[in-house]
Amino acid sequence: MAAVDALLLAMFLASVHKHAVDLELIIAFVALISNYVYFSKRTMPFKFLLPGLILLTLFVVVPVVYTVQMSFYHYQSGNIISKDGAITQLLNNGLTPDAANTSYDMVLGDDAGQFSALLTNPATHISYFATEKAVTTLQPGQFTADSKGDAVGYPGFKPYTPDQEANLDSVISNARFPMPNGNFIQPQDTSSASLLTQSIQYDAKTGVLKNTATGKSYKDNGNGNFANVNNPKDVLYPGWKAFSKFQNYAKLLSDPNIRGPFIGVFVWTFLFAATTVILMFGFGLLLAIALEQNLRFKRFYRSIVILPYAIPSFMSILIWKGMFNTQFGAVNALFHTHIDFFDSPWLARLMVLVVNLWLGLPYFYLISTGALQAIPSDLEEAAEMDGATATQILRRIKLPLLLQILSPLLISSFAFNFNNFNLIYLLTGGGPTDVLHGQTAGATDILITYTYKTAFNGAQQNYGSASAISMLIFIIVASLSLWSLRRSRVLDMVS
Amino acid sequence: MSVKTVKPASSTRKKPRTTKGNLLAHAYIWVLILFVLFPIYVVIESSFNPTGVLTSGSFIPSQFSWANYHLLFSDPHVPFARWILNSIVLATANSVIAVFIGGASAFAFSRMKFRGRKIGLQALLLVQVFPSFLALAAIYVMMERVYTVFPAIGLGSLGGLLLIYLGGAMGVNIWLLRGYIDTIPMELDEAARIDGASTPQVYWLIFFPLAAPVLAVTALLAFIGTFNEFILASIFLTDVHRRTVAVGLNSFVGAEFGQNWGPFAAGSLIASIPLVILFLSLQRFIIGGLTQGATKG
Numbered sequence: 001m002a003a004v005d006a007l008l009l010a011m012f013l014a015s016v017h018k019h020a021v022d023l024e025l026i027i028a029f030v031a032l033i034s035n036y037v038y039f040s041k042r043t044m045p046f047k048f049l050l051p052g053l054i055l056l057t058l059f060v061v062v063p064v065v066y067t068v069q070m071s072f073y074h075y076q077s078g079n080i081i082s083k084d085g086a087i088t089q090l091l092n093n094g095l096t097p098d099a100a101n102t103s104y105d106m107v108l109g110d111d112a113g114q115f116s117a118l119l120t121n122p123a124t125h126i127s128y129f130a131t132e133k134a135v136t137t138l139q140p141g142q143f144t145a146d147s148k149g150d151a152v153g154y155p156g157f158k159p160y161t162p163d164q165e166a167n168l169d170s171v172i173s174n175a176r177f178p179m180p181n182g183n184f185i186q187p188q189d190t191s192s193a194s195l196l197t198q199s200i201q202y203d204a205k206t207g208v209l210k211n212t213a214t215g216k217s218y219k220d221n222g223n224g225n226f227a228n229v230n231n232p233k234d235v236l237y238p239g240w241k242a243f244s245k246f247q248n249y250a251k252l253l254s255d256p257n258i259r260g261p262f263i264g265v266f267v268w269t270f271l272f273a274a275t276t277v278i279l280m281f282g283f284g285l286l287l288a289i290a291l292e293q294n295l296r297f298k299r300f301y302r303s304i305v306i307l308p309y310a311i312p313s314f315m316s317i318l319i320w321k322g323m324f325n326t327q328f329g330a331v332n333a334l335f336h337t338h339i340d341f342f343d344s345p346w347l348a349r350l351m352v353l354v355v356n357l358w359l360g361l362p363y364f365y366l367i368s369t370g371a372l373q374a375i376p377s378d379l380e381e382a383a384e385m386d387g388a389t390a391t392q393i394l395r396r397i398k399l400p401l402l403l404q405i406l407s408p409l410l411i412s413s414f415a416f417n418f419n420n421f422n423l424i425y426l427l428t429g430g431g432p433t434d435v436l437h438g439q440t441a442g443a444t445d446i447l448i449t450y451t452y453k454t455a456f457n458g459a460q461q462n463y464g465s466a467s468a469i470s471m472l473i474f475i476i477v478a479s480l481s482l483w484s485l486r487r488s489r490v491l492d493m494v495s
Numbered sequence: 496m497s498v499k500t501v502k503p504a505s506s507t508r509k510k511p512r513t514t515k516g517n518l519l520a521h522a523y524i525w526v527l528i529l530f531v532l533f534p535i536y537v538v539i540e541s542s543f544n545p546t547g548v549l550t551s552g553s554f555i556p557s558q559f560s561w562a563n564y565h566l567l568f569s570d571p572h573v574p575f576a577r578w579i580l581n582s583i584v585l586a587t588a589n590s591v592i593a594v595f596i597g598g599a600s601a602f603a604f605s606r607m608k609f610r611g612r613k614i615g616l617q618a619l620l621l622v623q624v625f626p627s628f629l630a631l632a633a634i635y636v637m638m639e640r641v642y643t644v645f646p647a648i649g650l651g652s653l654g655g656l657l658l659i660y661l662g663g664a665m666g667v668n669i670w671l672l673r674g675y676i677d678t679i680p681m682e683l684d685e686a687a688r689i690d691g692a693s694t695p696q697v698y699w700l701i702f703f704p705l706a707a708p709v710l711a712v713t714a715l716l717a718f719i720g721t722f723n724e725f726i727l728a729s730i731f732l733t734d735v736h737r738r739t740v741a742v743g744l745n746s747f748v749g750a751e752f753g754q755n756w757g758p759f760a761a762g763s764l765i766a767s768i769p770l771v772i773l774f775l776s777l778q779r780f781i782i783g784g785l786t787q788g789a790t791k792g
Contacts, residue, residue, distance in 0.1 A: 290523050310773075
């Protein structure tokens with residue numbers, strides 16, 4: 001405990017050092033709770049639970065809560081930062097060169113400890129001495145000029161060496177030398193500058209952004225953007241992450257781009273998850289029964305059929321993808337055909353099921369074997385005494401018992417496949433998609449891959465609506481799991 | 496336990512069965528074995544094929560070379576040995592820590608009475624079915640923040656990834672372990688307590704040795720899970736020397752064009768070897784561990 005405290009203290013101090021208030025709070029909280037739990041005498045269960053709980057909370061619960069929160073926000077590309085950040089950026093974007101595109105030759109230097117510059121307008125040959133407080137026009141004779149007539153020397157002014165300039169990089173790029181009428185001169189690099197006008201101004205009191213060049217006014221449209229007072233469709237970017245209540249959810253029902261394919265995808269997701277579990281369970285159970293027989297080489301067979309479980313699944317999926325290739329794939333080579341499995345909706349679906357069967361067979365074989373062995377043998381013997389045949393024993397006695405024993409695993413497998421992002425994404429990418437007929441969802445797209453597509457489609461990333469779909473998926477799968485758990489009475493044993 | 500008692504009984508009883516059933520069983524098993532071995536054969540063949548194609552048309556290998564294997568261990572841009580090492584370190588750390596922390600939590604859920612126990616177990620299960628890939632965004636933002644203060648456990652570090660894995664699998668592990676612990680007779684604890692053992696003593700001296708099989712399975716599953724994990728690791732680990740095997744190998748075939756299957760196949764084979772050995776040597780435990788956890792859970 002002392003070691004843990006020391007570590008937490010060190011981490012706390014490091015956060016203080018870096019002014020990371022959020023991390024300080026988390027660390028302090030963890031430290032307080034663990035000290036309480038491990039020094040109090042009444043917290044025995046939590047002495048065992050705490051490390052697990054902390055890890056779960058930080059890396060599972062917090063992200064989930066964050067996702068839930070995101071689903072209530074207008075949160076997408078262009079609406080990622082805070083409102084203050086957005087205003088700062090808009091103001092910066094509102095800097096425009098003046099109408100004449102005036103630029104200056106510049107020498108940067110130090111004047112009595114002040115960052116300053118000698119500027120010369122190459123068109124008018126007027127020179128200026130500029131600090132960040134004021135810009136004064138120089139009369140000929142007040143400064144020394146080079147052959148072009150540019151000001152290069154001024155009493156008290158010490159030009160920077162290139163090394164000094166390199167160190168002052170951020171000072172230089174943020175420098176503003178004020179000119180009349182709210183204009184200012186900003187360095188473009190270390191030897192030139194241009195005249196800029198602030199064409200967008202923000203009034204914090206009224207919350208109005210005004211473009212002085214076009215005369216348009218913009219107001220917060222309540223949706224994370226500043227919009228033209230006269231034309232709500234004219235909005236400024238970037239916007240910010242704004243609270244949007246149930247808008248993301250409402251959009252799922254109202255936006256035809258999302259709602260249209262949603263039902264089809266939903267049906268396929270269910271079909272896929274159910275079929276794949278039934279297939280894997282059927283083949284796995286049969287295999288388990290077959291390997292229960294008194295066979296030669298049993299151990300050898302067993303070792304081979306569980307091999308896919310030991311091979312990283314993402315590798316297997318990619319390999320299967322290569323094997324289903326139309327021209328070079330091993331599957332087509334085996335049957336001497338040239339079938340394009342990725343182009344036909346039903347073949348692609350079949351392919352997904354076959355590959356998933358390969359991936360899931362070992363697991364289902366293993367759990368079926370375990371469950372078969374867990375069924376008391378006297379049941380079977382009793383049935384045999386009563387004259388039941390092997391098939392009868394299997395159908396009437398073993399199968400119902402197996403289903404009861406395995407239902408939690410079958411349900412969790414269903415839930416897993418309901419969200420089997422890897423398989424679909426790596427194998428078919430959701431395709432084939434009939435783009436010509438304006439389809440956005442592919443034939444093998446399940447909800448989670450479809451979410452991924454709608455949410456992270458190209459440049460436009462919509463975290464808000466992706467979170468909303470995730471929440472929907474979560475509610476569906478969670479209620480299904482809870483319902484079946486209750487039904488299988490697993491939780492009754494807990495109490 | 497039940498495994499041992501059932502087996503001899505069933506095998507003696509099944510001996511007189513007709514060979515017809517056996518034949519059918521054999522046929523079925525062989526079909527599945529061919530199905531299982533098909534891609535594995537393709538990978539082995541491709542790994543020795545220097546052209547980088549995932550199988551040519553014929554099934555008899557036309558070319559044979561060690562070029563792909565050689566590339567993995569000689570090309571300085573492909574620190575394959577390093578990737579394997581990263582994966583093994585990460586997987587070992589994850590499985591050991593997960594067993595200790597998960598075991599302790601499962602022990603509490605199984606043996607102790609406290610408020611919120613049932614709710615806690617249900618919540619554990621529910622949290623697991625949350626579509627996790629979206630939570631990725633949140634995790635990313637979080638670890639980016641952590642990185643600014645603690646680079647060792649922040650974004651891009653194996654330490655940070657380890658923490659995420661530990662947290663992510665905790666729910667499953669607790670359920671799996673708890674199911675097994677429930678089958679360990681209460682009488683043992685009670686006897687120890689009468690002899691004056693404290694709760695931590697019961698945990699370390701009675702429970703830990705007794706639960707060894709399921710602890711081994713949990714460790715194995717955690718190990719394999721870590722070895723296989725791809726999406727999180729690929730987002731998280733950008734430095735080429737910190738990659739895990741899965742992320743590293745994907746760089747050969749991840750690109751839409753210029754897929755190079757040869758080194759990928761060779762690397763996959765090498766990466767699978769430790770897992771296959773582990774798996775085959777622990778298969779007895781796995782069958783028991785998986786179902787015990789579920790059935791009694």
